[in-house]
Amino acid sequence: MRTHALCKRYGRVHAVTDLDLEVREGDRFGLLGPNGSGKTTTVRMLLGLVLPTSGEVELLDGPVRKQALARIGALVEGPAFYGHLSGRANLRLFDAAGPGGPGRTRRRRIGEALEQVGLSGVDRRPVKAYSLGMRQRLGLAGALLRRPLLLVLDEPTNGLDPQGIREVRELLLQLNREGTTVLLSSHLLSEVEALCTRIAVMDRGRMVLQDDLAAFREPTGLIEVRTPLPQRAASVLGASVAAVDGEVVSVRSGDPAALNAALVEAGVPVVGLAQQRRSLEAAVLAVTGEGSDVLRR
Numbered sequence: 001m002r003t004h005a006l007c008k009r010y011g012r013v014h015a016v017t018d019l020d021l022e023v024r025e026g027d028r029f030g031l032l033g034p035n036g037s038g039k040t041t042t043v044r045m046l047l048g049l050v051l052p053t054s055g056e057v058e059l060l061d062g063p064v065r066k067q068a069l070a071r072i073g074a075l076v077e078g079p080a081f082y083g084h085l086s087g088r089a090n091l092r093l094f095d096a097a098g099p100g101g102p103g104r105t106r107r108r109r110i111g112e113a114l115e116q117v118g119l120s121g122v123d124r125r126p127v128k129a130y131s132l133g134m135r136q137r138l139g140l141a142g143a144l145l146r147r148p149l150l151l152v153l154d155e156p157t158n159g160l161d162p163q164g165i166r167e168v169r170e171l172l173l174q175l176n177r178e179g180t181t182v183l184l185s186s187h188l189l190s191e192v193e194a195l196c197t198r199i200a201v202m203d204r205g206r207m208v209l210q211d212d213l214a215a216f217r218e219p220t221g222l223i224e225v226r227t228p229l230p231q232r233a234a235s236v237l238g239a240s241v242a243a244v245d246g247e248v249v250s251v252r253s254g255d256p257a258a259l260n261a262a263l264v265e266a267g268v269p270v271v272g273l274a275q276q277r278r279s280l281e282a283a284v285l286a287v288t289g290e291g292s293d294v295l296r297r
């Protein structure tokens with residue numbers, strides 16, 4: 001799925017400007033950005049719910065087309081359910097709204113979707129007795145009915161407690177392992193970091209960063225040594241020391257084993273030693289500015 005120079009204007013508000021997004025098959029793609037940065041508008045354009053002002057969306061194999069949309073599962077707003085009905089009954093209504101073959105096929109499809117989200121055991125309970133996490137999983141079951149190749153989710157863990165967040169995360173990981181490409185938007189760095197393989201960051205309607213998560217985690221070339229004798233370590237290591245912060249000495253070195261041996265030989269006890277890696281947070285803050293206080297861990 002890609003977009004080319006995608007733009008959306010609402011009167012004088014430039015909600016999305018010149019967006020070139022590239023989501024590859026098998027990705028777990030995180031669209032990250034503070035509130036109001038244009039994520040929801042982007043997701044809506046991808047799904048054909050909002051018409052772009054200009055630019056293009058290429059879905060699975062070409063511009064937005066009915067067939068392509070049929071292979072995309074979406075969870076855009078908090079899904080609406082009938083509270084007095086069971087999860088299965090809600091899915092039955094949901095499924096009946098789409099194309100879908102004879103009753104037996106529909107029943108099997110619904111059963112499989114409930115199974116996939118781990119709700120097949122509780123589906124006699126009315127939805128009003130579900131936790132938020134269970135509701136969100138039921139929403140996902142709805143999105144899974146069409147066996148999507150691509151799942152598009154807008155803030156899928158919004159409003160969930162840590163347990164619900166973990167449930168949704170594990171489910172998405174599992175679906176991705178089974179071959180579904182996942183695109184989700186979030187304003188939570190930690191969520192995207194825990195789940196995604198590839199990331200785009202939006203800021204005021206523009207994409208300011210797009211890369212593999214691994215690229216944000218590259219070693220910085222510094223090794224952090226933890227020792228109760230930081231000053232002694234610093235004098236042993238001399239010019240290669242980049243910084244001393246409490247018990248942690250940052251050293252410019254590419255060889256942790258040699259560094260450890262040199263310190264131990266000089267009688268400096270080493271409690272911990274780790275290669276420093278870039279953090280996603282630092283990379284995001286560098287491009288969105290410290291003012292993006294709504295981008296939270």
Ligand code: ATP
Nearest residue numbers: 010013015033034035036037038039040041042187
């Ligand atoms: P949030 O996390 O708050 O949903 P977002 O990153 O999804 O934020 P959007 O909802 O896409 O951002 O909004 C981007 C900008 O477009 C905002 O300035 C918003 O006020 C504006 N906007 C969105 N929808 C409309 C609309 N229907 N009419 C007018 N302006 C809109």
